[in-house]
Every structure is written in structure tokens, then in C-alpha cells.
Amino acid sequence: MAASTETLTAERILEVTEEVLRRYGPAKATVVDVARALGVSHGSVYRHFRTKAALREAVTERWLHRTITALEPYAEGDSPADERLTGWLTALFALKRTKAGGDPELMATFQVLIGENSAVVDRHEQHLVDQIAQILASGVRDDVFAAPQQDLATTARAVFHATDRFHNPAHAAEWTSPASEAAFDAVVALVQRALRP
Template identity: 70%
Template sequence: MSTEALTPDRILEATEEVLRRYGPGKATVVDVARALGVSHGSVYRHFRTKAALREAVTERWLEQAVTELAPLAEGPGPAAERLTTWLSALFAAKRRKAGGDPELFATYEVLIGESSAVVAEHVDHLVGQLARIIEDGHRQGEFAAPETGFTMIARAVFDATDRFHDPVHAAEWSAPDIDDAFAAVLALVLRGLRA
């Protein structure tokens, strides 16, 4: 038995390792408990069900992107430059995760499919960051006033760049022309926003 305090973070870290090793179809709460050196009942005290544990792992993974991107959305500087940096950072982070740990990335694709509410909340956070950048751009005179509101325009930008951040497109991210395709979409988005 482990003498280290059992915390939700420790459980989530162990769950990631178990998911990486066994995949989402075979990983169990008993496997997570075994990896931690505790009983499965100890894990259930923190996460009531296997679904709750899987949802928490998914939420933690998605939250990393929101946290990494927040300073870019809040920072100073021209909005077009911040928008370019934000979208580039999102694309780079997704590519890094897909290429750096393909087993875990594939697992998260499955888990994301199970956690639609968590994914919807994640997208709302990202769209909110985009909306702040676009609203700043309007205030600075860089971007035109949106007819439908800043959040609606931000959602359109998010959807327009879907190919470069949605995991369903991960197989395309290593294509030789993907950076050129990204640059072309980004240029089109910026032209559409300009005042």
C-alpha cells in the first residue's frame, strides 16, 4: 500500500498512465488503484464512477489548452498579432499532443466522444478567449464591428480553423502542405475581420 496521500491529481495522473498502457476499452478503475497501490474503493471515494473518472481526465487534458492560451488572449498588443499567435499556439499544442503521445491522444479522442458536456464547456472557454481578442481588435480599430456580436464571430473563427485543432483531423497535421494551408486560412480570417 502507498503511504503517499491519495489526491484527485494523483489519481488522474495514474489514470493517464493506465489509459496509455491499456487504452480506453480495457483500462479499469482496479488498474488505476493497482498503479497507485490502493484499493479501488479509495479511488471511488474521489470519483464516484468510472465515467466520472474518465470525464475528469478528459477535462484536465482539455483545461491544459485553455490555461496555455489564456495569457495570449489577455495579453497586450495588436489584436491581429494576438489572434495569429493564439491560433498558431492552439494548432501547435494539438500537433504536439498528437505526435508526442499518439496512444494517449487516441485515447482522448475516445474519451472526448464520451464527454460531450465537458467538450462543449471547453469550446466555450476557447471561443470566449477568441471573443476577447476580437473585441479588443474592434476597440483598437483593427477589426470591424461584428453584426452578430463578438461571441458569434469568435465561434465562426473557431469553426473556420477547425481543421487545425479538431482531433478528427489529426492525421492531416503532418501533411507537407499543412503549414501553408494554415497560413492561407489565417490570412482569410484576418481579412474578414479587418476594419
């Protein structure tokens, strides 16, 4: 059904773009496909996103941002910071495994898009590291964590890197291994010990 340009929001375009990407794959999907699926002219899509690259970047950002939103309760909650850190890392690992295992086609699609948009990925990683830093800061305030010897941002990034194996898609093949759960617990225990006062 044709949508009038009045009701055509950027969010609606992004929703449909994700569907089109999933259906045609990142190599074949075009702005014309997106316009057709929306029942509008491609000019209407370009009014919201000036180039195909801008549209692809925005849809990638939206996809990545779902992770940030899902992790917010751990970054901002009231429970002790050490528990929130373990919760945050556990939730991130679970989200990534679900994305990789539950919808491998969409995951592969976004791996291509991510490869095109290193700036988007850098911003996303910074978001995740900021959430860790937020947990660390509240932990230091409450004496759950020691004041870090390096600055907080560096320590937060080190925590992110030390747990790479359990969220970086480069390791997705290992996530189905039965040993990965115990390996995760051991690394989290190591990280927690490093932060303890």
C-alpha cells in the same frame, strides 16, 4: 509505494489514471488498476470520484484543459489583438499537431474518452471560443478589429469553425502534409481580413 488516503488528492488520482489509460488503453483500464497503481483500495478512489464514468470525464477534462492554459497568454496578453489572434491560432495548431504526432497512443485514448463525453467537449469548445471572443473584444476596443456585424460570440465561433481544419482532430491525418503550413497561413489571412476595420 502505498500512499495514505490523507495524501491522496484528486489531482494525484487523475495523474495516475492518465498513466493507466495510456498503459492499458481506454477499453481495458479499470478503477481497480488505478487504485493498484496508487497503492490504495478502490474505495479510496471512489471517495474522490463516485463512478468510473466520473473519473474518466475528469481525466478528459484535465487533458483538454492543458490546451486552455497554454493558450491563455494569447487571450490575455498586451500585444495588438490581431497579432494575438494569429498567435493563438498558431499555438493551437502547434499544440494539436504535437499531441497527434508526439504521443499518438495517448491521443487515440483521449479520442475514445472524448467520444464518451460530448458534454466535456462542448464545454472545452466553449472555453476556446470564449478565448477568441476575448481577443476580438479587446481588438474592437483598440480599433484593431471592426465592430462585428454579427454579435461577438457568433463571430468568435465562426473564427473557430473557419479554422477547424487546423485544430479539429478529424483532420489530424492532413497535418503532416507539407502544404498544411501554407494552407494555414492563407486561412488566417482570410480571417484577419474579415475582422479588419
